[in-house]
Amino acid sequence: MTILVTGARGGISRAVAGQLLEAGHEVRVGGRVPEGDVVELDLARPETFGAVQGIRAVFLYAELGGLKPFLDAAREAGVEQVVLLSARGADPAAADAIMRVHGEAEAAVRESGIPWTFLRPGGFATNRLWWAADVRAGRAVREPFPDSQSALIHEADLAAVARHALTEPGHANAAYALTGPESLTARRQAELIGEAIGRPVSVERQDLAEYRRELAHLPAELLETRIRRLAALTGKPDPTTATVEEVTGTPARGFAEWAADHAADFG
Numbered sequence: 001m002t003i004l005v006t007g008a009r010g011g012i013s014r015a016v017a018g019q020l021l022e023a024g025h026e027v028r029v030g031g032r033v034p035e036g037d038v039v040e041l042d043l044a045r046p047e048t049f050g051a052v053q054g055i056r057a058v059f060l061y062a063e064l065g066g067l068k069p070f071l072d073a074a075r076e077a078g079v080e081q082v083v084l085l086s087a088r089g090a091d092p093a094a095a096d097a098i099m100r101v102h103g104e105a106e107a108a109v110r111e112s113g114i115p116w117t118f119l120r121p122g123g124f125a126t127n128r129l130w131w132a133a134d135v136r137a138g139r140a141v142r143e144p145f146p147d148s149q150s151a152l153i154h155e156a157d158l159a160a161v162a163r164h165a166l167t168e169p170g171h172a173n174a175a176y177a178l179t180g181p182e183s184l185t186a187r188r189q190a191e192l193i194g195e196a197i198g199r200p201v202s203v204e205r206q207d208l209a210e211y212r213r214e215l216a217h218l219p220a221e222l223l224e225t226r227i228r229r230l231a232a233l234t235g236k237p238d239p240t241t242a243t244v245e246e247v248t249g250t251p252a253r254g255f256a257e258w259a260a261d262h263a264a265d266f267g
């Protein structure tokens with residue numbers, strides 16, 4: 001039976017759908033913008049929930065406005081499993097806004113009664129695509145905390161864990177903390193992108209006020225949470241887990257490999 005992958009335009013969703021199709025599974029991709037093979041599915045608009053008819057399992061994004069209406073529709077349609085893209089530290093009582101949103105999403109999934117698996121990644125390597133325009137233009141990339149460390153996860157590893165959870169037994173009611181294999185500073189990540197494209201990429205310290213102006217479109221609480229996290233990981237390693245390898249049987253890909261896979265985005 002078919003697996004529904006939500007969040008069509010996201011990098012993670014594309015990787016999940018791609019790996020499932022490659023492994024021969026039937027996939028329906030849902031997104032807020034229906035184009036090509038994408039069916040319309042907006043987790044905030046119940047009139048689009050017809051996308052869940054005939055579906056066995058769902059790869060689900062956390063929706064800021066809450067997941068209960070979608071999960072009710074999924075249960076009524078006979079969905080047997082939900083794999084939720086959550087976040088490390090998810091907790092409905094957290095002071096950190098990102099952890100709270102994902103904690104609330106996890107609570108809604110637990111309450112739905114549908115068997116679940118929670119993927120709790122730390123930072124995504126795809127976040128570094130924010131640097132791509134500057135790198136392509138030959139400019140330095142700008143970061144407010146260039147020595148802040150992160151163990152970024154390759155989208156292919158996150159997708160591989162999702163694929164195992166969606167298509168094999170043994171992952172029901174499991175929560176997986178997922179990271180890349182190594183904690184690196186933003187400066188080192190920029191160096192590795194430079195090695196992948198064959199010319200150096202430098203990092204300039206960005207003024208915090210300018211950073212706040214640039215990201216003024218984000219909800220203020222999310223932006224301040226992000227700044228606090230970056231500051232907290234300056235000079236401190238971001239803890240890693242071995243969960244990607246435990247679930248998939250293959251070690252997590254390092255940042256150098258991610259940079260090589262994305263050289264065309266930066267080059």
Ligand SMILES: NC(=O)c1ccc[n+]([C@@H]2O[C@H](COP(=O)([O-])OP(=O)(O)OC[C@H]3O[C@@H](n4cnc5c(N)ncnc54)[C@H](OP(=O)(O)O)[C@@H]3O)[C@@H](O)[C@H]2O)c1
Nearest residue numbers: 007008009010031032042043044062086087121122123124
């Ligand atoms: N970036 C990180 O480091 C990180 C780390 C841990 C967890 N996360 C979580 O992972 C998720 C994706 O993050 P991202 O950074 O990859 O974001 P992104 O690239 O901006 O992607 C956002 C995704 O959310 C989907 N989406 C948003 N609202 C939706 C709605 N109402 N209905 C259906 N889909 C909706 C979008 O799908 P369409 O536009 O195609 O509908 C798109 O796939 C977020 O929940 C984020 O908090 C991110």
